[in-house]
Amino acid sequence: MAVTVEEAPTEGGGATDRRRFNAMAALAGLAAAGHPYLLTGSADPANIGMEQVRLATSLVEDLRRADAAVGADQLCDVAIHVHTRLSTWAASSNYSRAVGDALQSALADLGIQAAWLAIDADRRPEARPYLNEAITRARIADDPRVEVRALTQLSMLLRESQPGEALHCAEAALRVSAGWATPRLTTLLHLRRAHAHAVLRDESGFSREMTKARRELERGTHEDDPGFVHFVNSQELNGIEGLSYLELDKPGRAAQSFREIIANPSPGHRRNQVYYAVHLSQAMYQQGDVNEAARIALDALPAVSRMNSGRITRHLAQVHSTLATSRRATTAAREFVSAYDLAVKA
Structure with a gap:
């Protein structure tokens, strides 16, 4: 259904x-x-x-x-x-x-x-x-496909708090899936490892895993793709790249990756697009462009309000807090803060 x-x-x-x-x-x-x-x-x-x-x-x-x-x-x-x-x-x-x-x-x-x-x-x-x-x-149950899905999800869960363990989970998933993993599944596992390397401040490890992820993604879809890799596409690759550059204190590179998503939206994955748009606002603020950060956040506000995603709501709340308390307050920033406050009260 x-x-x-x-x-x-x-x-x-x-x-x-x-x-x-x-x-x-x-x-x-x-x-x-x-x-x-x-x-x-x-x-x-x-x-x-x-x-x-x-x-x-x-x-x-x-x-x-x-x-x-x-x-x-x-x-x-x-x-x-x-x-x-x-x-x-x-x-x-x-x-x-x-x-x-x-x-x-x-x-x-x-x-x-x-x-x-x-x-x-x-x-x-x-x-x-x-x-x-x-x-x-x-x-x-001797079901390696379900085990790989669990390890993949665990790697995502742990990448911010325990990036070393997140790496181990992704590596275990690669071992378990050796011989039957489709290119999109392998892409996802390399993206998990790339992000964990970035959190660990290991730029060479991040670059190495991103290169592997791109190579696998270029191999395309497969009839045996498991259902849980449906979101693995160029948008997700650019998104993980952007999040990783934020971890590596490179907001300019992060913004480039996030803008690729905005320029080439994936209609079937609207939530991820909004998620990365909120992070684009964060990247622009870190670059020092308060007006652009506020404009992007204001544009994303209606979509975030329509979603049931506490994760995205929390990230936009962090952007709101940053702009509301910034010493570089601008008219655009005040406009977003006011619109956000009204939306929260609605």
């Missing part, structure tokens, strides 16, 4: 109502797809068959589509609830060995999705237990 959610009208109701409208529309889509059995409080089944496992597996893809449409803030609790429900089934119901292996993989995949939603909802501390559990379940 493709969850398609149109933007709520911008006039009246405010950002909170628009976010609630989008989230409720996405959840209604999940229920319509046949998931109320997992979403509601009906009695746990005494026996589990492949039909229930396939239902849980399809929910992961539906959550991913809903997330792309409306962001993670409202969906995070849904994913956590379903993961808890399915874990109870796994502990208390009867099933065959084959169903048990498939159930382990489904739970691992659902845990990874819950972890991502927690990251995007800016609830990062909640994410790691799901990823640790997912790696264990993937090992039990």
